[in-house]
Amino acid sequence: MLAVHFDKPGGPENLYLKEVEKPSPGEGEVLLKVVASALNRADLLQRQGQYDPPPGASSILGLEASGYVVELGPGCQGQWKIGDPAMALLPGGGQAQYVTVPEGLLMPIPAGLTLPQAAAIPEVWLTAFQLLHLLGNVQAGDTVLIHAGSSGVGTAAIQLTRMAGATPLVTAGSQHKLQMAEKLGAAAGFNYKEEDFSEATLKFTKGAGVNIILDCIGGSYWEKNVTCLALDGRWVLYGLMGGANVSGPLFSKLFFKRGSLITSRLRCRDKKYKQMLVKAFTEQILPHFSTEGPQRLLPVLDRVFPVTEIQEAHAHMETNKNVGKIVLELPQ
Ligand SMILES: NC(=O)c1ccc[n+]([C@@H]2O[C@H](COP(=O)([O-])OP(=O)(O)OC[C@H]3O[C@@H](n4cnc5c(N)ncnc54)[C@H](OP(=O)(O)O)[C@@H]3O)[C@@H](O)[C@H]2O)c1
Missing domain, CATH: 3.90.180.10 (Medium-chain alcohol dehydrogenases, catalytic domain)
Known part of the structure; x- marks a missing residue:
């Protein structure tokens, strides 16, 4: 082959x-x-x-x-x-x-796709589902800041955030990408190349900050992330596109917010965990790719x-x- x-x-x-x-x-x-x-x-x-x-x-x-x-x-x-x-x-x-797959890691194709x-x-939707629900414990009414809002994971996370009854905010590096994110359901988007996203986020949330940050950037964003995190917020780190080093008082700033820093890597999880994730996603999310109406996932x-x-x-x-x-x- x-x-x-x-x-x-x-x-x-x-x-x-x-x-x-x-x-x-x-x-x-x-x-x-x-x-x-x-x-x-x-x-x-x-x-x-x-x-x-x-x-x-x-x-x-x-x-x-x-x-x-x-x-x-x-x-x-x-x-x-x-x-x-x-x-x-x-x-x-x-x-x-051709590829071999454990049968528990296969999913049916949603009707109409x-x-x-x-x-x-599979990869980006299961990641976004896991980050939001299993790790971030998203609740209706939460505000969720999604970095790289027009990435594969970002486009899935925006839609899943809306579906959970929470409000997605995004960052991206161009007007075109922000517009695409807003079409998918982002309530607001900030161009990280042109403005300070933490200030814009605090302004949008009237000073409260965001309950969850889905962060695939890491190093270059750490200070802005912790600045716009709400009290008791969950900062879910799942990528390091902006580097791995931190220089500054991360711990005191996070401590002051009573914030949680959670990290995640899906690929190296064991088969049992992945099967649990695939089953939950298949039952709870997959049907929404086929339904008619405004909540339809794409x-x-x-x-x-x-x-x-x-x-x-x-x-x-x-x-x-x-x-x-x-x-x-x-x-x-
Ligand atoms: N931990 C896990 O289990 C897991 C699973 C899947 C994916 N991931 C991670 O999730 C991230 C997104 O993956 P993907 O496949 O969805 O990506 P993608 O579709 O390729 O999109 C990535 C976007 O990130 C933005 N970006 C790149 N470098 C940046 C930087 N230094 N600062 C700010 N923005 C930057 C760019 O958009 P702009 O033009 O907006 O800058 C880029 O188009 C990656 O880091 C990937 O490794 C992790």
């Missing part, structure tokens, strides 16, 4: 399609014939040699995929049958013509690339051009 491959860490120019051995499903696994996968920041880091896959995971890039079940491994519980369309959360291996649209759901697709253009797809994400997800189509 063909799979996205690189021989040495480096830039997008190192990526190419390579003929590799097709995997076989093990105990409790199914084989998925991949129609589409999607790109994540983790793929860029792995390509640069800065993010190894967790032990036992495929070294092929790709944290999510959609396609058809084509083989059942021993011990499968009958949840899936050959020919079923499905989408999957993966620790790696999605950017290939295409397979390329479905490929844009995966936001920026562009669909044929996987033969994998270098262009990485360069597009690396230069922060995407609003929502970059999807890759595999040859059939």
Whole structure:
């Protein structure tokens, strides 16, 4: 089968399609014939040699995929049958013509969505769901500040925040991205390149601050984050795009707010946790991708690339051009 491959860490120019051995499903696994996968920041880091896959995971890039079940491994519980369309959360291996998946990490395709649209759901929607509900304990009436509001995770988090009865605020680096976030339901957006988002957030909340911050930036935002956090606020850190170093009185500022700093990494969680998350998401959230009406959830697709253009797809994400997800189509 063909799979996205690189021989040495480096830039997008190192990526190419390579003929590799097709995997076989093990105990409790199914084989998925991949129609589409999607790109994540983790793929860029792995390509640069800065993010190894967790032990036992495929070294092929790709944290999510959609396609058809084509083989059942021993011990499968009958949840899936050959020919079923499905989408999957993966620790790696999605950017290939076939991938093996534990059956509990597959989800049905919501009615009305295409397979390329479905490929844009697992990684960022499960992440946003986990950050908001399992870690941030979002409540109706909360205000939630979502950084990188037009990212894959951000576009999902805005919609899930609205659905929880809370108010999403976003930051982003351009007017176009802020407008897209507002169309998805953000109550206000702040261009972090042009204004101090903590001052703007405090003004919007009449001095109260936000109850939850979903933060994939880290270092460069720490002081502004803690400044606009409400008393008893939850600051959920899940990425370090703005660096890992902090210089200044973080502890006293956080302590003064009685704030909680919570960190999260989904990819390296064990199978049991991921199965619990997939089950909760499938039951509570997935039906809302198919309902008619204002609460309908939508995966936001920026562009669909044929996987033969994998270098262009990485360069597009690396230069922060995407609003929502970059999807890759595999040859059939
Ligand atoms: N911990 C986990 O379990 C987990 C799971 C999934 C994703 N993530 C993390 O979530 C983040 C978003 O992932 P994604 O795939 O959704 O990203 P994405 O769609 O590629 O969007 C990322 C956006 O972040 C903004 N950005 C980049 N560098 C920045 C900086 N230094 N300061 C401020 N904004 C910056 C850019 O938008 P602007 O033009 O607005 O600057 C960029 O387009 C990444 O850090 C990723 O690693 C973590």
